Each structure stands twice: as C-alpha cells, then as structure tokens.
Amino acid sequence: MFKTKKLLLLGSGELGKEVLIEAQRLGVETIAVDRYEGAPAMQVAHRHVVIDMLDAGKLREVIEREQPDLIVPEIEALATSELVKLEEEGFRVIPTARAAKLTMDREGIRRLAAEQLGLPTAGYRFADTYAEFEQAVREMGYPCVIKPLMSSSGKGQSVCRSEKDIRTCWEIAMEGGRVQNGRVIIEEFIRFQSEITLLTVRSVSGTSFCPPIGHIQENGDYIESWQPHPMSERQLEEAKSIARAITDELGGYGLFGVELFLAEDKVYFSEVSPRPHDTGLVTLASQNLSEFALHVRAILGFPVPEIELVAPGASRPLKAPEELDNYAICGVDKALAVPGTQVRIFGKPVTKVGRRVAVALSTGETTEQARERAAQALAGLVVEQA
Numbered sequence: 001m002f003k004t005k006k007l008l009l010l011g012s013g014e015l016g017k018e019v020l021i022e023a024q025r026l027g028v029e030t031i032a033v034d035r036y037e038g039a040p041a042m043q044v045a046h047r048h049v050v051i052d053m054l055d056a057g058k059l060r061e062v063i064e065r066e067q068p069d070l071i072v073p074e075i076e077a078l079a080t081s082e083l084v085k086l087e088e089e090g091f092r093v094i095p096t097a098r099a100a101k102l103t104m105d106r107e108g109i110r111r112l113a114a115e116q117l118g119l120p121t122a123g124y125r126f127a128d129t130y131a132e133f134e135q136a137v138r139e140m141g142y143p144c145v146i147k148p149l150m151s152s153s154g155k156g157q158s159v160c161r162s163e164k165d166i167r168t169c170w171e172i173a174m175e176g177g178r179v180q181n182g183r184v185i186i187e188e189f190i191r192f193q194s195e196i197t198l199l200t201v202r203s204v205s206g207t208s209f210c211p212p213i214g215h216i217q218e219n220g221d222y223i224e225s226w227q228p229h230p231m232s233e234r235q236l237e238e239a240k241s242i243a244r245a246i247t248d249e250l251g252g253y254g255l256f257g258v259e260l261f262l263a264e265d266k267v268y269f270s271e272v273s274p275r276p277h278d279t280g281l282v283t284l285a286s287q288n289l290s291e292f293a294l295h296v297r298a299i300l301g302f303p304v305p306e307i308e309l310v311a312p313g314a315s316r317p318l319k320a321p322e323e324l325d326n327y328a329i330c331g332v333d334k335a336l337a338v339p340g341t342q343v344r345i346f347g348k349p350v351t352k353v354g355r356r357v358a359v360a361l362s363t364g365e366t367t368e369q370a371r372e373r374a375a376q377a378l379a380g381l382v383v384e385q386a
Contacts, residue, residue, distance in 0.1 A: 095252025
C-alpha cells in the first residue's frame with residue numbers, strides 16, 4: 001500500500017488551490033477547509049470540510065478527526081490560539097503556530113519587527129476607539145495609512161489625507177476587518193519609490209530568495225505584479241537582510257511573502273505572510289519553480305535547488321465589478337492570443353465587488369514587455385452574468 005503524508009489546508013482560495021495541486025504531484029493526500037462550499041482548493045482536494053475556522057472547537061474537531069501530518073494555514077482568520085495548543089500536543093503547523101498567531105494581526109508582527117528586531121518600519125500607532133483613532137491620526141499627521149488589524153486582500157485599508165477623511169477612513173477599516181474588534185493601526189505615510197515582495201524560502205537547504213517582485217496596489221489590494229523588479233545591489237542586500245531576520249525569528253519551513261518599501265534612503269519592512277503571496281502568482285509563469293512548488297517542497301522537508309528566473313513575467317488579476325450568483329468569464333480566447341500568456345480561472349462559486357476571479361500571466365523578453373502583454377490580456381477578459 002502506498003504510504004503518503006496528509007496535508008490539511010486551512011483556507012481554500014486560489015493560492016491554496018495551487019498549493020494542493022503541487023502537493024498532489026508529490027503524492028500527498030489533501031483536505032481543504034474553508035467557511036463556504038465550493039472554494040477553489042476544494043475543487044482539487046481529495047476531501048473538503050466547511051466550518052467556521054475562527055471557532056476553536058470546530059477547528060480542533062476537524063484536526064483531531066483527520067490527524068494530518070501537516071496543518072497548512074492559507075489565511076489569517078483562524079483560531080490561532082487553538083493552533084498553538086494543537087502544536088504543543090504534537091501536531092505540525094506550517095511554518096509554526098507562533099508564526100500563524102503573530103501574523104494574524106498587524107500589531108503582533110509590527111511590534112516584533114520594530115520593537116524586538118529593530119527593523120526599519122513606518123511609524124505607527126494603534127487605536128481601539130474612534131476617539132483614540134482621531135487623536136492618533138492627528139499625532140501621526142497627514143497623509144497617513146489606516147488599516148484594520150486583520151483583513152484579507154487589502155480590505156479595509158485607506159489613506160487619510162486631511163481632517164475631513166477621518167470618519168470615512170474609520171468606517172472603511174471597520175467594514176473591512178475580518179474580526180470586528182474595532183482595533184486599527186495608523187501608519188506613517190512612507191514616500192517610497194516602489195513596493196516589492198521578496199519571496200523567502202526556509203528549507204533543509206537553508207534560506208533562499210526569489211528574484212524581487214514589484215507590485216502596484218489600490219486600496220491595499222494588488223492590481224499588478226512583475227518579476228524581476230530592478231533594485232540596486234545595496235537595496236537587494238538590505239531587503240534580504242530584513243527578510244532573513246523576520247523569517248528566522250518566525251521559524252519553521254516554508255515560503256514567506258515579505259513586503260518591503262524601497263525609499264531613496266533605505267528599505268522599510270511593511271508586512272510578512274507565512275505562506276504564498278498573491279503578488280507571487282507571477283511565479284507560475286516566470287520561475288522554474290513557482291512559489292507554490294517551493295512552499296510544498298520546503299514543508300515536506302525536500303531540498304530547494306537554485307531558484308531560476310525562466311523569463312521576465314507579469315500578472316494582472318481580473319476582479320468582478322458586481323455581485324453575481326451565476327457568472328461567466330468571457331474573452332479567454334482573446335487573452336490567450338497574446339504571446340507568452342496564460343490564464344488561471346479560480347472557479348469561485350460567486351462574485352463580490354472587487355473579488356479576484358482569475359489572473360492573466362505573461363512573459364516577455366523584458367519586464368516591460370511582460371507587463372504590456374499582461375495588461376493586454378486582462379483587457380480581453382470580462383466577467384458577465386451567466
């Protein structure tokens with residue numbers, strides 16, 4: 001009988017779907033868990049379960065029943081304190097339960113980076129009430145960036161540019177937070193030249209880095225990414241030093257998405273995700289091993305060879321313009337007619353305004369050409385009522 005490892009995925013979106021595909025290629029049994037039926041990773045998993053993953057009792061029940069070799073979080077909104085207990089009982093959480101708990105909210109990871117590790121970050125304040133929020137914004141000065149402590153895909157983020165924006169920014173944060181506890185972070189507005197993701201892999205082979213990925217965000221959610229992003233040797237070494245420091249502290253094996261600001265004077269730490277990153281979807285086309293293949297190899301304890309850029313690449317996510325229960329993605333033929341282009345359709349059962357439902361991936365002889373091709377491919381894709 002073929003003996004395999006069992007992987008339980010917590011959160012089953014489009015990134016998790018790619019993780020499970022890579023895991024199955026290496027003979028791993030997979031179980032996908034999410035809060036709704038028909039999530040993308042459920043469509044490729046051997047089995048799936050629908051639960052409220054913030055419910056510690058339900059989360060424990062599934063894990064004790066399945067007895068997985070690997071518990072792999074794909075999202076932040078989990079009962080992470082229960083994961084810590086389960087790890088103490090012998091279950092293996094990727095990369096570690098502490099990493100999942102610390103990165104669940106922006107406060108834990110920001111205090112770790114700035115106050116314990118001494119990494120360069122934007123100035124910040126925290127607020128629990130609207131009165132505290134008003135005061136913190138005025139102390140920080142305009143403009144400043146407002147974020148709920150926990151959200152996904154940039155939901156709830158905004159830039160407060162003047163006194164008249166304060167109430168609106170508070171309301172956006174309250175609506176966008178995954179946990180409605182009212183706590184927000186107010187960040188100094190860094191006047192950066194560019195923003196990058198440095199995918200960092202911890203494995204039996206040591207720490208490895210993918211070529212830097214540039215990206216553009218709107219309202220905290222990415223609308224374009226490309227690889228490689230041009231950086232000076234000094235900037236790249238600073239970025240690697242920061243990424244190594246934060247991932248060494250979090251520990252465990254796996255891929256981390258380290259977000260950084262590149263300013264004229266230095267490199268600033270922004271955030272870290274202890275899992276594949278949405279901007280890293282570009283690696284499905286640009287690298288010899290995608291971020292998902294690297295993550296799976298690392299967590300299984302397999303060696304990670306040299307990471308190679310096959311070709312400059314770019315990604316452009318397709319976002320739904322409205323809520324639809326029945327929808328179709330049209331224009332795939334037009335997108336695929338663009339040279340060097342692939343399309344990934346996520347298969348989400350319903351759409352919401354701004355929800356990612358597909359991505360165009362393009363390569364080119366240069367990064368600029370790849371970006372132009374991805375933009376052209378995205379222009380051909382349309383979300384329509386079915």
